[in-house]
Amino acid sequence: MGGTNSSATNTVRTSLKPRSWQRCCSEHIREQRARLYLVWRCTVILICWQD
Template identity: 55%
Template sequence: MAATVVFSCISSTKVRTWKRCSKQIKEQRARLYIIWKCAVFLLSSSHD
């Protein structure tokens, strides 16, 4: 899904579209970071 957003940003030349894509990429990165932190927490807590 993130690759699709990046591809649509690269293929577009409008500044307004780029700003929208940039916002979507930041939101996607935030979601992935939260999921990654949860996974790390679950994995580290299961070793105890």
């Protein structure tokens, strides 16, 4: 019976790894999108700038 609990614990541990990776990846993508948006907005402002 101890082997069954051990394999169940290993299954839970391996299933948590992709979730943490996905969370990290989504946070990175969100940050990059925010930076890209800021660069895009600054570019538009500079192009549309009139003296």
